Amino acid sequence: MAEIEKVEYWRWTESNWKNPEIPDWHGSLITAGVDIGSTSTQAVIMADGVPYAYSNMRTGSNSPDSAIGAINWAMQDTGLTLEDITYTIGTGYGRVNVPFSNKTVTEITCHARGANYIYGPTVRTILDMGGQDCKAIHCDEKGSVTAFMMNDKCAAGTGRGMEVIANLLAVRVEDIGEMSFQVDEEPAPVSSTCVIFAKSEATKLMRSGWTKEKVLAAYCHAMALRVVRLLERNGMELDFAITGGIAKNIGVVRRIESIMGIKALKPTMDTQIAGALGAALIGKELVEKKRAKENQ
Amino acid sequence: MIANYGYEDGSGHYYIKIDTSKCAECSGKGCIEACPEKLFATEMDDFDDEVVLIREDARNTLQTSCAHCKAAGEKELCRKACTAEAIGFSW
Numbered sequence: 001m002a003e004i005e006k007v008e009y010w011r012w013t014e015s016n017w018k019n020p021e022i023p024d025w026h027g028s029l030i031t032a033g034v035d036i037g038s039t040s041t042q043a044v045i046m047a048d049g050v051p052y053a054y055s056n057m058r059t060g061s062n063s064p065d066s067a068i069g070a071i072n073w074a075m076q077d078t079g080l081t082l083e084d085i086t087y088t089i090g091t092g093y094g095r096v097n098v099p100f101s102n103k104t105v106t107e108i109t110c111h112a113r114g115a116n117y118i119y120g121p122t123v124r125t126i127l128d129m130g131g132q133d134c135k136a137i138h139c140d141e142k143g144s145v146t147a148f149m150m151n152d153k154c155a156a157g158t159g160r161g162m163e164v165i166a167n168l169l170a171v172r173v174e175d176i177g178e179m180s181f182q183v184d185e186e187p188a189p190v191s192s193t194c195v196i197f198a199k200s201e202a203t204k205l206m207r208s209g210w211t212k213e214k215v216l217a218a219y220c221h222a223m224a225l226r227v228v229r230l231l232e233r234n235g236m237e238l239d240f241a242i243t244g245g246i247a248k249n250i251g252v253v254r255r256i257e258s259i260m261g262i263k264a265l266k267p268t269m270d271t272q273i274a275g276a277l278g279a280a281l282i283g284k285e286l287v288e289k290k291r292a293k294e295n296q
Numbered sequence: 297m298i299a300n301y302g303y304e305d306g307s308g309h310y311y312i313k314i315d316t317s318k319c320a321e322c323s324g325k326g327c328i329e330a331c332p333e334k335l336f337a338t339e340m341d342d343f344d345d346e347v348v349l350i351r352e353d354a355r356n357t358l359q360t361s362c363a364h365c366k367a368a369g370e371k372e373l374c375r376k377a378c379t380a381e382a383i384g385f386s387w
Contacts, residue, residue, distance in 0.1 A: 109342045153303035153356050193306045
């Protein structure tokens with residue numbers, strides 16, 4: 001009997017990166033941030049405050065193993081070992097499970113700091129669309145949090161919800177954004193309150209003859225509406241930026257922009273590493289403060 | 297920092313707002329004892345201030361947890377006890 005190929009449509013591409021402008025680092029201060037989210041884990045290594053290397057992979061069933069896997073993948077080809085890292089901060093849902101961390105900091109603080117680095121000091125409102133929650137964050141020009149609001153009651157409006165719809169429609173999660181624009185006119189959104197309702201609604205629409213593209217448009221529209229409600233409740237102040245995995249889905253990003261009548265800042269780096277990047281930056285600041293105190 | 301703990305579902309939005317800059321200066325933290333549902337706890341924030349938060353395991357059930365206080369029709373017990381006026385409700 002022929003084997004049926006099982007495609008995991010939800011599986012997004014894991015990646016690692018090493019700064020090509022820094023072939024061999026001999027700097028004085030190496031810090032790291034490890035962000036263990038419910039769905040993905042990132043490790044960022046900074047060399048004197050400059051991103052040196054990072055990795056972005058799925059969180060496994062064991063958080064400490066995910067942390068070790070992420071940092072090892074980030075260090076690959078850098079010649080670094082854990083001993084070379086002066087300070088590591090753990091953040092995210094599983095932050096207490098980073099066995100080699102020196103300190104834990106909440107993901108809200110780290111995302112704001114990371115977004116400030118990625119998008120610049122003009123960012124005031126950040127939307128972090130994670131694997132299983134969604135956060136609206138306000139920050140000042142230094143990237144310090146002034147207000148936040150989150151919703152993790154349901155997977156609707158999160159990466160997990162997007163994975164569910166990818167599997168249902170047999171569409172690779174990375175193709176959803178583009179496909180959702182291949183419609184003649186924007187359909188009404190599916191349920192934005194509950195991912196289970198949205199899934200059954202999508203099934204019903206497919207049976208009634210809707211194309212995959214049209215269903216995806218309705219789903220992205222619903223997701224955008226849900227997060228816009230969160231943003232509006234927390235208060236919107238420009239400039240606006242989006243972090244997290246869903247920031248890579250133009251189907252959702254453009255619909256958020258359209259509903260709110262504003263443009264999100266364009267990212268210069270992988271939006272999924274914002275939390276880990278912020279953690280590594282905070283680590284650098286803590287080490288510098290400590291060194292300054294010791295030198296007084 | 298204004299921290300909003302809670303959720304939105306099909307029946308409405310249920311957030312408790314805590315101004316942690318106010319509660320960091322509050323030594324009594326009366327809200328913790330005042331809440332019959334023990335929703336409040338303290339933690340050291342990222343700036344090493346002791347602040348109040350809503351327990352993580354209670355954040356998605358606020359509508360039912362706060363039902364008794366809400367039904368009484370008066371100011372909620374946590375807000376009564378909060379001398380810093382750091383607590384607010386979205387519903």
